[in-house]
Amino acid sequence: MNQTPNDPTSSSSSDTPWEEAMSRDFDARVRDLHEAPLDFDSVKGKAHKIRRNRRAAVAGGVLGVAAVITPIAVIAGGHGTGKADQQPYVGRSDQPTSQTSDPANDDVAVDYLSRGEWHQADGDTVELPKNDQPYRAAVLWDGQLVATRYDGEVYDVADVIADDGTVVDSFSTTSPVAVNDGGTTIAWIGTDGKVMTAWDGDEVDLGTVDLAAAGEGVAWTVAAVTGGPDCHEAVDGCMVFANSNLGDEPTTYSSHGIVDNPIPGAKSYADAGTVGGFRATYIDTYNQDTSVCGGLYDLEKGKPAWQTCDFDPGAISPDGKYVAGAPSYGDGLGDSQVNILKATDGASTGQFAPEGGFVSTDYAWSESNTLVFSTYDGATWHLMSMEPSGSLTELTDAKGPAEDSPFVIVQH
Secondary structure (H helix, E strand, C coil), X not given: CCCCCCCCCCCCCCCCHHHHHHHHHHHHHHHHCCCCCCCHHHHHHHHXXXXXXXXXXXXXXXXXXXXXXXXXXXXXXXXXXXXXXXXCCCCCCCCCCCEEECCCCCCCEECEEECCEEECCCCCEEEXXXXXXXXXXXXXECCEEEEEEECCCCCEEEEEECCCCCEEEEEEECCCCEECCCCCCEEEECCCCEEEEEECCEEEEEEECCCCCCCCCCCEEXXXXXXXXXXXXXXXXXXXXXXXXXXXXXXXXXXXXXXXXXXCCCCEEEEEECCCCCEEEEEEEECCCCCEEEEEEECCCCEEEEEECCEEEEEECCCCCEEEEEECCCXXXXXXXXXXXXXXXXXXXXXXXXXXXXXXXXXXXXXCCCEEEEEECCCEEEEEEECCCCCEXXXXXXXXXXXXXXXXXXXX
């Protein structure tokens, strides 16, 4: 990248980690809720976005009665013990965590950060650079970790980290970076408004968005990128899916110069992929009760593959056969359940609904097409992997406060 990174603001606060988490979450909300006039759908979309992405801090006690997670240690598919296949990423390097169990299965390993370390799929552990702000999201890009952290003002800084822990590049971005199906191309929106793509040895911008807002807010963020690895028009071609936080329609930017919203009526994109067909998940309705409706859109046929008001469609699995589904309506610290939906018709094939606890709103697919998520039982966070059939494996666990999951899973 040829952009100049923003230096994080030095922290001089004597706040506790919990208070710092509250402050960061409040700042993020203020940055999201600017003074630009919004219609009803935009306000509902804003509220839904905050509900999905927050690390909410709760005044007073949290979950005074210890909850029971069921099933948490039941492995319906009969998995053996061993290592896991994509690795969990702990996003709070500023807060000590204690892991109390080892990853459980060779077929479901996950990449993750824990206590300032990057735990890699091959079993190696790499120390990460120390920053004033913790990494809050990450993707794998050609064997490198691209991890984003709040820059201390409005936007984020993305660090490109080699597999030995060396930071080889840093650049400013409005939000966490997206990566394509093959892990060869990343996309982001620079703080100059340029819609950027990059691959091994080169980068190109596909257009420009207006980042101006009435207040301190993040006007545009990237949801997904498809195509590549080379995003020049004459080679592979790429498409970046961008969401507006100003009440405007979401927009795609392609390396062929086309700028439009290919999904009629869409209010925001969630994910997009080309394996099994060129498709994208989206939301097209924000209801009065803050529930949503959306679906999976077939971009080749120009029509929805299916639509639903029962789930909030999210990430598409690497094999293109499944979609992660959150509850259509959510409230509290997390979600009441997480589902795996068939890409063909949106039917649920697997579900995890913790009794008395909740599921973090951050999910990720492993390379072996299992859905990885974290869930809290009132005292401990558990990193779980669910197969499309609903079979569960507990990968590891860690102590941590209810308002801030110690696991932020690396996206592939």
